[in-house]
Amino acid sequence: MRIFSAALLLLLGGSLLQAADTYYLTIAGLGGEQEYEQRFAGWASDFDKILKGEPNAHITTLSGAQATRANIEAKMGEIAKQAKAEDSFVLFLIGHGTYDENEYKFNIPGPDISATQLGVLLDKIPAKQAIIDMSSASGGITPILQRPKRVIVTATKSGTEKNATVFARYFVEALRDPSADADKNEIITVLEAFRYAEGKTAKFYDELKRLSTEHPLIEDTGKGDGVKSATVENGQGIVAGRFALLHTGSAVAIANNPEKQKLLKQKEDIEQQIDELKYRKASMSVPDYRGQLSKLLVELAKTQEALDK
Amino acid sequence: MTMRLFWGVILAGPLFAQLPEPVAKCQALLHHGDPGTKACYQALIRSTDSLAQAEGLWHTGDYKSANELFRALTKSREKDPVSRVRWGRMFLERGQAPDAKAEFDGALKLNPDYAPALLGAAIVAGEQFEGAAIKNAEKALKADPKLYEAEEVIARVQLEDNSPAKAAEAAQRALTISPEALDAMAILASIDLLNDKRDSPWFAKALAVNPSYGNAYAIAAHFFMINRRYEEGIAQFRKALQLDPNLPAARSALGIALMQLGYEEEARKELETTYNGGYQNLETVNSLRLMDTYKDYVKFKTPRTILMLHKKEADLLKLYFQPEFERALTAYDQKYKFKLSKPVQLEVYPNHDDFAVRTLGVPGLGILGVTFGYVVAMDSPSARPPGQWHWAATMWHELSHVYVLEMTNHKVPRWFTEGLAVYEETAASPDWGDRLDPGTISAIKGKKLLPVAELDRGFVHPTYPEQVTVSYYQGGQICTFIKEKWGYDKLVSMIHDFGASLTTPQVIEKEFDLKPEEFDRQFNAWHDPRVKNQVEHYDDWRKRLRDMGTLMKDKKWDEAIKEGEAIRDFYPEYVEMNSVYERLSEAHAGKGDKTKALAELERYSKLGGRSPESLKQLSEMQLEQGRKKDAAATLERLNFIYVEDxxxxxxxxxxxxxxxxxxxxxxxxxxxxxxxxxxxxxxxxxxxxxxxxxxxxxxxxxxxxxxxxxxxxxxxxxxxxxxxxxxx
The missing domain is CATH 1.25.40.10 (Tetratricopeptide repeat domain)
Structure with a gap:
């Protein structure tokens, strides 16, 4: 994660800590069977509960009978009016999806909603966007919805993976499990949550010795296919790595405190030096690298200690 | 290890009458190892008789053309079983038992009493260690009393069942029918060698009939191999190939045996020679493929252990396997009062099919570990779904074999070494080892346990699907019985007795002063009351467990608890999927009674329950009650079952x-x-x-x-x- 945080944040002029509003819309579609109805509604409710404590959050959940196309259009229209460019919008889709070679559809009561229809609604929302589609066949959504700087996470690699998915279970878990915050900065980004859920999903099938019927992908460049692993080489994950989904600590409060700005700047400088050092790691001897790293980490720890006072 | 090297080459006697006369003539030359055999078969290729042509092509090594001709023949002679059987015999010789079986079955559809087809079916069943081998051979003899090969099949199966007297009788009957029955002579020679004779006059007699009859030694090698006397088996394979280098099945078996014992370089050489010579049966191909993956493994060595782990999981498994490996060896040093002479190599395979190939040359093996002298191969914990088995128990089981094989110079009946290894699993820890399973209860109910003197039969030629598992159980119970009645030292004495070449009846008489029949009677008197409850209540338990499942589904916790508590002790050992304990725990938890929910899972764990989810839940519950030590112990127990979590x-x-x-x-x-x-x-x-x-x-x-x-x-x-x- 670090490679996408300090250095790239500075490069991109953004910060995970900026105080702006986040609009969360969770839609739990039709289950078809009681077991799935309960499962989908349960996950949606879990998102709802977890996000409740998030600062500056506007949370809406449309579940079961409420998840009609009219309600979705109305809510997204409302968000389009309220949200500003610096705000964030997160759409969680939980349920069954279908794909017919051309178009992905998300199953809801009444007429299903297609990816194209969702795209029209999304394009009207000025905020930064993350679409987390955890439905079956969700891979089919990427070619239709992808835009530069829009993060798209799907439970499946294509529209042809049509079995019910477990990815949503682990995406919810990512927002609960502190270990999902891999860089321990008290912010779980879309990329961190994706990595956590993708890893757990793969392990689920591996442990049961079952052929995997879902292969989660992430795409945030606006072109090409989604990837399983976001890396510097494939260029994926830069936007997702700075897209905060959940704050788990005091980072926001510190960021908003004017008295701490100098220390905060110092901290970001050290973090940048650490990132630069890591880039040079392969060309350095191990003792040299570890020595320099240790020195910077001690400096960073002291700065953080001062920030926390 | 399969048996195909012994059959399909020699055919003499009555069946000749059913083959074209020129073919019968060539068969006779082949049987005698006559230098003119090749020319004879070459002449058959020019025959106007298609069957003779096919035989000629087959025996001159043009298997592809022979195969095509046999296929055409079976189409043009739809009602004739002869060509089908001959085609089947060629398949057998080339190591293609399933194809052979299809042809024998086809022939039997045309004529259910066709003796050569019945014989073929018997040979295939024998190759696959199926109980039907003797039955089919007897049917063949009934159809044709002069079919000596059927007696040879019976002799072979009996010797595999560790019944040398019966084997010798059948071999002698074969020789009575045909004094030139070569395989019968080889079986009699094998009996001599298994009895530690340096040589056997039967080899000389066989070679007098056919001076290049290398199969005589290959047959002896086979019996050494299935008796786990691997080095002796390898020596016999070498003799066979020295006498007749053109025995690809024997060479393949030698390559696999060398691989099993860890002689990788030589194994590869033999297997490649076999493969490049055109003999590309599954065992050869799979073994070569597996050896190609050895580069992905890493070996950790200590003075008495070599631990071979796949690179992808070596860092993790080493943490648990290495100390347990050392602990087991230390324990066995003391228990058996014996020091091994060299390091034991333990190979751990994350892919079950690789393990199966490593073991038998073919995938699909249902077991977890195999010992080849100082080399042990076993599944990795990651090779199977979590909770299906207990890796540490398997390790202790196999390492017991290493000692017993070494102490007896590999002269130990299968029932005893397996039984002792099963006993050791639970001796290492009471919650390890397999429990009394439903299949075994059915076998006990159906009075299918075997007399101790015949127990090997249950391992080698099972007559019903669960018999191997039942035989493991019975062997383990017999060792437990001996330990309880006469003490553990008797088991150690028995190891030495078997090492001194005593048979099971002799060992029973020597150690317990009992005839085997009386030993069986006493064992049954000890064992029956221990399983009486389970056997009597099994059907009721099964039905009511199902009913309990319905109550659980409907969340009728009180009724489920009442039913569960009523049936729990009918079959307390059942800790597999949907155990009463797990259900009772869930029902109590459903009612909010965490104490009782915890108590049921503790019973489950103590009795050997292995579900990782249930054990994790138990640990959580123990932690909730502040019982950190117990919670840690539960997770330590889980580490012996599944280490990937x-x-x-x-x-x-x-x-x-x-x-x-x-x-x-x-x-x-x-x-x-x-x-x-x-x-x-x-x-x-x-x-x-x-x-x-x-x-x-x-x-x-x-x-x-x-x-x-x-x-x-x-x-x-x-x-x-x-x-x-x-x-x-």
């Missing part, structure tokens, strides 16, 4: 820290890291704390730097770094 190691690491056991915590956090966790920073940090607690400050600092390398903003790690840096 990162969350277990994370939790156990924290528990060990709380319980002031930093050494245990070090191992657990190392396990987390070895599993390439999603959260490496936390794992490095946990390990740093554990190192710090063991006063390994330098290691602690390295780990905390690694934690912060992954997550520079990780505050607890930052604090620790400052603390450790201040100490410098």
């Amino acid at each position: 990162e969350s277990v190691h994370q939790r156990l690491g924290a528990l060990h820290m709380d319980l002031n056991n930093p050494a245990g915590a070090v191992r657990e956090y190392q396990a987390v890291l070895a599993g390439k966790p999603l959260d490496p920073a936390s794992a490095h940090f946990g390990l740093a704390l554990a190192f710090k607690a063991t006063n390994r400050v330098g290691d602690a600092k390295e780990e905390v730097i690694s934690a912060l390398e992954a997550a520079p903003g990780f505050k607890p790690a930052q604090k620790l770094l400052l603390e450790l840096s201040a100490k410098e």
